[in-house]
Amino acid sequence: MNDDLHLREIPVSRAEVLRGSFLHVVRDTVRLPSGKETTREFVLHPGAVMVIALLDDGRVVLERQYRHPMQAVITEFPAGKLDAGEGSLACAQRELREETGYSAREWAYAGQLAPTIAYSDERIGIWFARGLTLGERRLDEGEFLDVFTASPNDVAAWCRDGTIMDGKSLVGALWLQNVLNGQWTLEWSVIPDSSAAGLP
Known part of the structure; x- marks a missing residue:
């Protein structure tokens, strides 16, 4: 939704942290609504x-x-x-x-x-x-x-x-x-x- 733009984070780059037989963990650098950058670590899952x-x-x-x-x-x-x-x-x-x-x-x-x-x-x-x-x-x-x-x-x-x-x-x-x-x-x-x- 357009009115969520003040909440959205913009992906900047991605690094792989772990690729196991099941888990795939990445670290994304994102740009916050404030303009500052930070990182988000999370698990990619096939569903x-x-x-x-x-x-x-x-x-x-x-x-x-x-x-x-x-x-x-x-x-x-x-x-x-x-x-x-x-x-x-x-x-x-x-x-x-x-x-x-x-x-x-x-x-x-x-x-x-x-x-x-x-x-x-x-x-x-x-x-x-x-x-x-x-x-x-x-x-x-x-x-x-x-x-x-x-x-x-x-x-x-x-x-x-x-x-x-x-x-x-x-x-x-x-x-x-x-x-x-x-x-x-x-x-x-x-x-x-x-x-x-x-x-x-």
Whole structure:
């Protein structure tokens, strides 16, 4: 918006700080609205998805996974990062199938969230899935997680008591609550599972 010009920072230059197997950290020099220059360090991220998968009986699909930075097992909605050149829906289909074994007949895009705006450009697409069919999981090498189901009431209670502390899953719980009570609507589409191509 034009009326935000007094807030905007203008990029001047970029230096690479770290390029690991997952993290890519850069340091940008920017010109502030005052005309002075300063630096901003942040993580470049390819983007990710989160899937709120609804079973016919009203329960949702969740995961428990050890997260090393937190030194704890965390309860989350299924999620994962985009592969190079991969679209958001294709990623959602792939991650749901690989991590949980479920494929879905219908999909609805809810929106996106930016979980760490102060130090990363990551955006997470929020997808709802229904018409689930359970198949075989295909976890990545070195990936270990438990899949289970729970009621929306359980999810809400776990957000309240801290069992669910993952930021994207807290946002997912908000979306779930508002969709189920009719305050927020979704546009559902029957979409073939592209991640199932070539699988037996």
